[in-house]
Amino acid sequence: IDSNEGFPFHLQPSSLRAFGNELALLTNAENTGTELSVVDSITNALTILDLAPGPGSGASFGSTIAAMDGFILFLRGDANNGLHLYRSDGTLAGTTLVMDMGTGVQFSQLSQNIVVTRVGARAIFQSENAQNGPQLWGSDGTAAGTVPLIGTPNGPSGFYVQPLIGVVGTHAYYGV
Numbered sequence: 001i002d003s004n005e006g007f008p009f010h011l012q013p014s015s016l017r018a019f020g021n022e023l024a025l026l027t028n029a030e031n032t033g034t035e036l037s038v039v040d041s042i043t044n045a046l047t048i049l050d051l052a053p054g055p056g057s058g059a060s061f062g063s064t065i066a067a068m069d070g071f072i073l074f075l076r077g078d079a080n081n082g083l084h085l086y087r088s089d090g091t092l093a094g095t096t097l098v099m100d101m102g103t104g105v106q107f108s109q110l111s112q113n114i115v116v117t118r119v120g121a122r123a124i125f126q127s128e129n130a131q132n133g134p135q136l137w138g139s140d141g142t143a144a145g146t147v148p149l150i151g152t153p154n155g156p157s158g159f160y161v162q163p164l165i166g167v168v169g170t171h172a173y174y175g176v
Helices: none
Strands: 011-019 022-029 033-040 046-049 072-078 082-088 095-100 116-119 122-129 133-139 146-151 164-168 171-175
Touching (some): 011 072, 033 072, 072 122, 116 171
Antiparallel strands (some): 022 033, 122 133, 164 171
8 A cells, every 4th residue: 555545554464354265454645545456366356345435534543344245344434424334345336335323423532543443243443423322232233223222421621531332242242
């Protein structure tokens, strides 16, 4: 991934996930923000799924993705437009917006790791908007199946705190 592909971090190593015969990861480009990329394990060819710049363009160095059965879920976001949940089959044409999580996300959340964790057949993540504050969400990769699970408290003086999520079997444990 060449040095023009992103600033300040060109790839996010915490996001590396096996996905079929590919390795999926998040890369970061200066003009388009966070992009999902895949490396073919047979040819070693890198494909950067160059999403258009605009709403939901940033993610931090420690962000992760959830490799599900046949698709990938990941978040992109910015302080003005909030977080956006995306689904991808590993191709640009197959990368679509699942849900706009709403505006009002704190900038401090975007500077933290934006973590999406697989738990059984669903993915969980924390998101925030002005109407509901920070919440733990679950998603099956569809808009109808993306639902809030429980409210999560802010840290001192309203500062965002990323939950710690651990997975054992089909159960997730989290703490804030």
